[in-house]
Amino acid sequence: MQLGYASHIFQVFTLADTQYLCGMPSLQEQIQVLEQEINAFNPTDANELEQFRIKFLGTKGLVKQLSTEMKSVPPEGRREAGLMLNNFKKLAEGKYEAFSQLKDAAPSGGPTVDITLPGASIPAGTRHPLKVVENEIVSIFERLGFSVATGPEIEDDWHNFTSLNMPEHHTARDMQDTFYVAQNPDWVLRTHTSSVQARILETQPLPVRIICPGRVYRNETISARAHCFFHQCEGLYVDKNVSFADLKQTLYYFVTEMFGTDTKVRFRPSYFPFTEPSAEMDISCTVCSGSGCSLCKHTGWVEILGCGMVHPNMLRNFGIDPDEYTGFAFGMGVERITQIKFQVNDLRLYSQNDVRFLKQFQGL
Numbered sequence: 308m309q310l311g312y313a314s315h316i317f318q319v320f321t322l323a324d325t326q327y328l329c330g331m332p333s334l335q336e337q338i339q340v341l342e343q344e345i346n347a348f349n350p351t352d353a354n355e356l357e358q359f360r361i362k363f364l365g366t367k368g369l370v371k372q373l374s375t376e377m378k379s380v381p382p383e384g385r386r387e388a389g390l391m392l393n394n395f396k397k398l399a400e401g402k403y404e405a406f407s408q409l410k411d412a413a414p415s416g417g418p419t420v421d422i423t424l425p426g427a428s429i430p431a432g433t434r435h436p437l438k439v440v441e442n443e444i445v446s447i448f449e450r451l452g453f454s455v456a457t458g459p460e461i462e463d464d465w466h467n468f469t470s471l472n473m474p475e476h477h478t479a480r481d482m483q484d485t486f487y488v489a490q491n492p493d494w495v496l497r498t499h500t501s502s503v504q505a506r507i508l509e510t511q512p513l514p515v516r517i518i519c520p521g522r523v524y525r526n527e528t529i530s531a532r533a534h535c536f537f538h539q540c541e542g543l544y545v546d547k548n549v550s551f552a553d554l555k556q557t558l559y560y561f562v563t564e565m566f567g568t569d570t571k572v573r574f575r576p577s578y579f580p581f582t583e584p585s586a587e588m589d590i591s592c593t594v595c596s597g598s599g600c601s602l603c604k605h606t607g608w609v610e611i612l613g614c615g616m617v618h619p620n621m622l623r624n625f626g627i628d629p630d631e632y633t634g635f636a637f638g639m640g641v642e643r644i645t646q647i648k649f650q651v652n653d654l655r656l657y658s659q660n661d662v663r664f665l666k667q668f669q670g671l
């Protein structure tokens with residue numbers, strides 16, 4: 308007789324033993340108890356399911372253990388015992404399979420993430436329309452040999468005004484409602500990027516041919532037509548024999564590149580303290596082609612920039628002899644060019660960061 312042995316999980320006895328050991332559960336009884344346990348098993352996480360697998364279906368599990376006991380079952384009882392064991396095994400396997408989805412679930416208590424879902428796409432941003440247009444302006448002038456120059460947005464009086472032929476108390480200073488920096492009355496938020504031209508003339512050897520994009524500030528009440536900050540692109544070319552014809556030809560090229568070859572151009576005399584003669588340049592309205600609309604205020608023309616020949620006083624301020632060197636300068640508002648190009652009719656849209664507005668410039 309072979310005595311049953313104590314399993315660390317469950318006490319197992321051979322079928323043969325149970326015939327001799329009075330009061331000990333038979334194999335059939337043990338299986339019945341275990342089957343009840345399996346039927347009642349209702350795991351809630353992968354860990355419980357795994358414990359179940361180890362206990363019943365693992366390499367040292369109860370199914371294996373009870374199968375080894377088959378050896379000691381007398382031949383006449385083997386068929387019955389085999390069937391019983393087989394059913395027991397199927398029951399355990401069925402239960403395990405029924406809860407197999409728990410294996411893929413996150414540990415209980417943790418976040419449930421379905422790793423089979425497609426990843427969240429990262430929305431592509433768009434370039435700001437002002438940057439799109441500024442880049443285009445800059446690249447047109449770069450093709451003509453201009454290079455980009457930048458400078459500080461907080462400027463001193465000399466670079467923003469005085470050196471540009473606008474000494475203190477010059478009435479032209481009123482043309483540009485200025486923000487002064489409270490800590491230092493000599494400092495202003497630059498009112499135009501002509502201040503960069505001053506800095507370049509001060510430091511760079513001639514000839515200079517620069518385009519100066521940047522943000523400028525003026526003390527204006529914010530409305531659809533005015534803002535306290537906006538963007539400019541100003542150009543400067545100083546060399547021997549630079550003429551007004553060069554200025555016109557340069558600006559014609561800019562207009563045809565920016566607005567198309569059908570665009571007409573006209574110059575009107577104007578006044579800027581740092582240029583003489585000075586002019587403003589209009590282009591034929593790109594929306595109505597001259598027949599009259601709200602963009603051109605029914606005149607057929609839209610103003611796009613100011614320009615002129617660099618004033619001799621300004622050249623002298625930087626130690627340049629105006630009899631030897633001449634130059635031209637021009638300045639345009641990037642918002643204005645953008646308004647014409649994309650028919651944006653409210654300046655405030657540029658700085659409100661409304662995604663519905665910005666999205667319209669996707670891919671530019």
Ligand code: PHE
Nearest residue numbers: 499501579613614636637638
């Ligand atoms: N600085 C001028 C402005 O801001 C524009 C300008 C630049 C005009 C160069 C003439 C020459 O209004």
